[in-house]
Structure formats: structure tokens, C-alpha cells
Amino acid sequence: MMNCKQVSELLPLFVAGELDEAVRAELESHANICAECAAALKEAKAVHALAHDALAHFEPGEDFEKEVFARITADASVQSVQSADRPGIRWRHFYPIAVAAAVFIVALVLLQNKPAGTVIAGKLSGEATKIRQGQKYVANQPSAIELLNGAKAFLMKEAGFSIIEDALHLLAGSCYVDSRMSPRQVTRLATAGLFVELHHGEAYLYAGLPVQEAAPHADILDAIMPRAYAEEANTGAPALLVVFSGTAEAVVKGTRHVLGGGEFLFEDETTAGPRKYEAFLKEAGSRIDEVERAAQEIEKRLEPYTHVIASYTTSLAGLKELADTLGAQGGAELEELKVRIALIEQVKTVHEARAGQMLADLNNARGGEMNGLKARVRELEEAEQTRRDALENFGKL
Amino acid sequence: MTERMTDAPASDAELVAASLSAGGAEAFSELVSRHKGLVMGKILAMVRDFHTAEDLAQETFARAYGSLSQLREPDGFAAWIAAIAGNLARTWLSSRKPKFLATPAGANDEETGREAFSPQDSSPDPHETVARRDLYKKVLSAIENLPEEYKATVYLKYLKELTCAQIARIQGTTVGTVTSRLTRAGAMLRERLAPLLRGGYCE
Numbered sequence: 001m002m003n004c005k006q007v008s009e010l011l012p013l014f015v016a017g018e019l020d021e022a023v024r025a026e027l028e029s030h031a032n033i034c035a036e037c038a039a040a041l042k043e044a045k046a047v048h049a050l051a052h053d054a055l056a057h058f059e060p061g062e063d064f065e066k067e068v069f070a071r072i073t074a075d076a077s078v079q080s081v082q083s084a085d086r087p088g089i090r091w092r093h094f095y096p097i098a099v100a101a102a103v104f105i106v107a108l109v110l111l112q113n114k115p116a117g118t119v120i121a122g123k124l125s126g127e128a129t130k131i132r133q134g135q136k137y138v139a140n141q142p143s144a145i146e147l148l149n150g151a152k153a154f155l156m157k158e159a160g161f162s163i164i165e166d167a168l169h170l171l172a173g174s175c176y177v178d179s180r181m182s183p184r185q186v187t188r189l190a191t192a193g194l195f196v197e198l199h200h201g202e203a204y205l206y207a208g209l210p211v212q213e214a215a216p217h218a219d220i221l222d223a224i225m226p227r228a229y230a231e232e233a234n235t236g237a238p239a240l241l242v243v244f245s246g247t248a249e250a251v252v253k254g255t256r257h258v259l260g261g262g263e264f265l266f267e268d269e270t271t272a273g274p275r276k277y278e279a280f281l282k283e284a285g286s287r288i289d290e291v292e293r294a295a296q297e298i299e300k301r302l303e304p305y306t307h308v309i310a311s312y313t314t315s316l317a318g319l320k321e322l323a324d325t326l327g328a329q330g331g332a333e334l335e336e337l338k339v340r341i342a343l344i345e346q347v348k349t350v351h352e353a354r355a356g357q358m359l360a361d362l363n364n365a366r367g368g369e370m371n372g373l374k375a376r377v378r379e380l381e382e383a384e385q386t387r388r389d390a391l392e393n394f395g396k397l
Numbered sequence: 398m399t400e401r402m403t404d405a406p407a408s409d410a411e412l413v414a415a416s417l418s419a420g421g422a423e424a425f426s427e428l429v430s431r432h433k434g435l436v437m438g439k440i441l442a443m444v445r446d447f448h449t450a451e452d453l454a455q456e457t458f459a460r461a462y463g464s465l466s467q468l469r470e471p472d473g474f475a476a477w478i479a480a481i482a483g484n485l486a487r488t489w490l491s492s493r494k495p496k497f498l499a500t501p502a503g504a505n506d507e508e509t510g511r512e513a514f515s516p517q518d519s520s521p522d523p524h525e526t527v528a529r530r531d532l533y534k535k536v537l538s539a540i541e542n543l544p545e546e547y548k549a550t551v552y553l554k555y556l557k558e559l560t561c562a563q564i565a566r567i568q569g570t571t572v573g574t575v576t577s578r579l580t581r582a583g584a585m586l587r588e589r590l591a592p593l594l595r596g597g598y599c600e
Contacts, residue, residue, distance in 0.1 A: 009580065009584075011583065011584075011587070012579055012580050012582070012583020012584055012587070013576065013579065013580060013583070015583070016554055016555075016561075016579060016583065017560075018560070018561050018576065018579065043587065043591055043594065044583070044587055046594050047586055047587045047590045047591060047594065048555065048583075050532075050536055050590060050593070050594065051536055051540065051551070051555045051586055051590065052555050052556065052558075053533070054532070054533040054536035054537055054540075055434055055438070055536075055537070055540070055552065055555055055556040056556060057530075057533045058434070058437055058438060058441060058447070058533070058537060059433065059434045059437065059556060060433050060434075060437055060451055060454065064429070064430075064433050064451070064454070064455065065426045065429045065430055065433075067455045068426075068429050068455050068458040068459055068462075069422065069426070071455055071456065071459035072459050072462050072463070133463070134459075134460055134463030134464060135463055136462065136463060162463050162464075162466075164463065164464050164467070169464075169466055169467075171417065171466055172418075190466075190467075191466075192417070192466050
């Protein structure tokens with residue numbers, strides 16, 4: 001049977017409908033015979049209903065979501081004045097006397113609310129000509145934006161982006177950034193996985209996309225990261241930064257990387273891209289060394305066997321010749337010779353078997369595994385060379 | 398798109414991820430509808446004017462949408478959105494319109510000492526309405542005074558009437574955690590709200 005303390009503890013779950021039927025029944029039967037708990041139960045029910053009603057009373061209506069999206073998609077219209085430090089102001093909440101003053105305030109806000117960037121080429125979706133803080137845009141065709149510090153970002157088709165506190169946030173697709181027009185000013189770029197400070201130079205930024213959406217961008221990625229990274233591109237392209245000139249500092253998951261011209265970085269440095277390639281080379285290299293050391297070890301042990309077996313062969317040949325010379329009248333001497341020959345042949349067979357095994361091990365090490373590793377390394381080295389060539393050509397564009 | 402409030406609602410983290418991909422409007426809309434009460438409550442408790450609060454709440458979600466990719470822990474969407482709401486409300490309070498613009502005759506404004514904390518309400522009995530509204534305000538501020546991590550749970554349970562399992566799924570946590578939050582929040586609310594009931598409110 002439940003006691004009063006247990007009932008009291010279970011009341012919030014009881015009124016929230018979160019108790020099993022059996023526990024409910026037990027609690028109710030206790031309340032039936034205990035006036036204090038019955039009162040507590042009634043009170044808990046009333047509190048629950050009151051909280052529900054109060055919350056429902058202040059819950060915004062169905063239009064709320066629509067209003068939110070109107071703000072998100074609205075361009076520079078009065079209704080969604082957006083600035084870094086001031087929420088939007090809606091006209092209908094002002095009484096007529098205040099309207100004139102409000103117009104003045106809104107005009108001030110608009111003036112202070114400088115656009116985060118100006119479209120200088122191409123055209124962005126929604127006829128937007130000013131890029132506003134925090135709003136999301138999609139480039140329906142290749143477009144260029146001049147950032148506030150003078151740097152230019154060239155967005156590839158279908159690149160999604162927003163500008164938050166002067167940093168260009170690439171949400172999808174890729175862009176090429178030229179910050180050479182703004183010496184001494186750092187250009188800040190970001191994707192979901194990378195935060196980049198570009199110091200006077202050019203860089204290419206790629207934001208990872210879900211697999212099915214990565215396909216249209218595969219050609220761009222492929223031009224820079226051919227073959228060696230096709231694996232990663234197929235399983236969901238990671239965020240990528242390629243620095244053509246100048247330097248970039250990229251913070252990836254709390255780790256800072258300083259990159260120079262021609263260098264690149266993947267969002268996931270341990271499992272994807274060049275790091276993976278480097279890791280493989282390193283691992284393959286040490287594995288090849290290891291196999292080679294083992295092979296040399298076998299060779300060292302094999303060598304005396306080879307000599308001994310050769311000497312057995314020589315001895316046997318001599319002894320057999322002697323036996324032939326002794327011929328039928330050899331007697332006891334011949335018998336002793338025959339025993340020696342048989343013994344040496346026995347030992348030779350054993351040693352030959354051992355040497356044969358070592359030789360097999362040696363061939364296996366040098367042949368199978370090592371050849372496989374070397375072939376894979378050669379393949380990756382070729383791919384890396386292709387990538388370097390492509391990068392160089394891309395830089396010349 | 399995930400149906401709203403089925404047995405296995407999409408978690409906040411999943412909706413955040415979906416919002417970030419192309420065509421994520423529907424996912425984000427679901428996040429808005431799920432947490433608009435929480436955001437409204439937070440802002441209302443600070444600015445005390447329903448229309449301003451609604452305005453700021455919409456702004457909160459619009460801004461969140463713009464910087465969604467910066468959200469480091471998608472499981473913590475509720476806490477994150479509440480923090481943005483708090484910041485916006487604080488900014489609004491500190492940079493509020495100067496007094497000479499604020500109170501044309503009859504305007505709702507707390508500085509006038511008049512009732513400012515009300516959504517559209519067309520109840521026929523003004524006295525009853527005022528009393529009830531006053532009560533609801535107290536309830537709301539009691540909820541706002543709960544520990545931060547209980548609030549989202551309270552909204553999802555009391556307002557949206559989801560089960561603990563559904564809430565756990567949404568918050569990316571265990572049913573045990575939700576149950577214990579609900580137990581403690583329930584006890585705290587009863588302690589704080591029971592005295593209000595003596596005013597005669599009954600289901």
C-alpha cells in the first residue's frame with residue numbers, strides 16, 4: 001500500500017497522465033481513504049489545469065509562424081527592419097500621435113542599419129540588392145558580393161549564405177573569396193565546421209552538403225580534390241578550405257590551423273581528405289618498413305641454412321662417389337658410409353624444409369602485402385600529383 | 398516532413414539539421430511552433446507588454462534562423478532560443494523609446510500603471526477578465542522563475558501535452574531525466590500556485 005509521502009511525490013506525474021494504470025489505481029485508492037491526500041490530489045489537478053490555461057492564454061496564435069517567415073524572407077522593407085542591436089518595430093502598435101516620431105526613429109534605424117554587403121555582380125534570389133545581417137540568401141546563379149571590408153566573395157550557383165557580424169557564413173555550396181582589395185583587414189568566413197580568418201589572400205570555401213545535394217557541386221570539388229578524395233565526396237562532402245595565396249587561420253572544432261598558399265583543410269581532419277591521405281602514407285610507410293625488416297630478418301636466418309644445405313650437397317656428392325669407388329667389396333667401411341649418407345640426407349631434408357618455409361615467408365612478405373601497399377601508395381602519390389597540378393591550374397584561372 | 402506530435406516526434410536536433418538543409422522552412426516552422434510559448438513566456442516576463450513580446454518573439458526566431466548554423470549543440474535548441482529571447486528583451490528594455498513618445502492617451506504601457514499585459518481578449522465581463530488575466534500573469538511568472546532547464550519541459554508537457562517519452566525524444570535526453578524534471582517542476586509549481594487557488598480558481 002502506498003503511503004502519503006509516496007502519493008505526494010507521485011502527484012505531478014499523476015496529473016500529467018504519466019503513471020501506469022496499476023500505480024494510478026493504487027494512488028486513487030489511497031486518496032479514497034485519506035482525506036489529506038484527496039485534498040492534495042484535488043489541488044494538484046487544479047494547479048495543473050491553471051498552468052495549462054495560463055500558458056495557453058499567452059501562447060501566440062497560428063499566424064505567429066507566418067510572421068516569423070515574413071521577417072526571414074522580407075528584404076529591406078519597413079516591416080522587418082533588422083539591425084544588430086534593435087528588433088523590428090511594427091507600425092500598428094503605435095498610436096497616431098506617435099506615428100510621426102516613430103517614422104523618424106525607423107528612418108534613423110534604417111540609416112544606422114548599414115547593409116552587410118552590396119551585390120556588385122550577378123543577382124541574388126528575391127530581388128535583394130542589399131545583403132542584410134543574419135538573413136539567409138541563396139545564389140540562384142553565380143553572384144558576387146562585396147563584403148564590408150572590401151573583400152569580394154564570388155558565390156557559385158546555389159550557394160546559400162548569410163552575413164552575421166561581418167563574417168560570411170556559407171551554409172551550402174561553395175565560394176571563392178578574394179581579400180586582396182582589403183590589405184591589413186582580416187576577412188572572416190565560416191561554414192558549419194570551419195571558422196576562417198583570411199589574411200589578405202584568396203581562398204576557396206566549400207560547405208558540406210547532404211549527399212544528394214552534393215552531386216551538382218562534385219565537379220567543383222573534383223577540380224580541386226580529384227580522385228584521392230572522391231571517396232569523401234561520395235559519402236557526403238566535408239567542409240573544405242583551399243588557400244590560394246596569402247594566409248588563413250582556420251579554427252576547426254577548437255583547433256587552430258595556420259595555412260599558407262596552396263594549402264587546404266578539411267572540416268574533419270582525421271577521417272577525411274588530405275589528412276587521411278597523409279595518415280595512410282605514413283601508416284603504409286611504416287608498415288612497409290616493418291615488413292621489410294621482417295624480411296631481412298628471415299634472410300639473415302636463411303643464409304646459414306643455404307650454406308649448410310650447399311655443404312650437405314657437396315659432402316653427399318663426395319661420400320656417394322667414395323661409396324661407388326668402394327663397390328661391392330667395401331664391406332664394413334661401405335656400410336658405415338651408407339649410414340653416414342642416410343643421416344646427412346635426413347638432416348638435409350629437415351633443413352631444406354625449414355629453408356623452404358623461410359623462403360615462402362620471405363616471398364609472402366616481399367610479394368603479397370608489400371606489393372599491395374606499394375601499389376596503393378603509388379596510386380595515391382599519382383592522385384596527389386594530379387591534385388597539385390589541378391590546384392596550380394585552378395590558381396591560374 | 399515529420400507529422401506534428403506523433404508518438405515519435407522529430408528531435409530538436411534533427412529539426413535543426415533539417416532547417417539548415419535546402420527547403421528547411423517546414424522543419425524550422427515546427428521548431429517555432431514547438432517553442433514559441435517558451436520564448437513568449439520568457440519575453441513577456443521581462444517586457445510585460447503582449448504586443449511587444451510577440452514582436453520580439455518573432456524577431457527572436459527570425460534571428461535564430463539566420464544564425465542557426467552557429468548553434469554548436471543542436472540538442473540545446475530550447476536553451477539557445479531562450480537565451481536569444483532574453484538578450485533581445487534586455488536590449489529592448491535598455492533602448493526603449495524615450496518617454497515622451499511612449500504614452501499617448503490610452504496607450505498600453507506599464508509606465509502608465511495601466512493594464513499592459515494582455516492579448517486580444519473579448520470576454521464579456523471586464524472584472525472577471527482582469528482578475529483572470531492577473532492570475533495568469535502570476536502563473537506565468539511562477540513558471541518563469543523555475544530553474545532554466547525545467548521550463549522547456551513544462552511548456553512541452555503543460556501546454557503541448559506531450560508524453561514524457563515524446564519530450565525526451567525532442568530534447569535528446571532520457572525519459573528518466575524528463576520524468577524527474579516534471580516531478581520537481583510540478584512540486585515547485587504546486588507550492589507556488591496553490592495559494593493563488595484560494596482565490597477560487599477551479600477547473
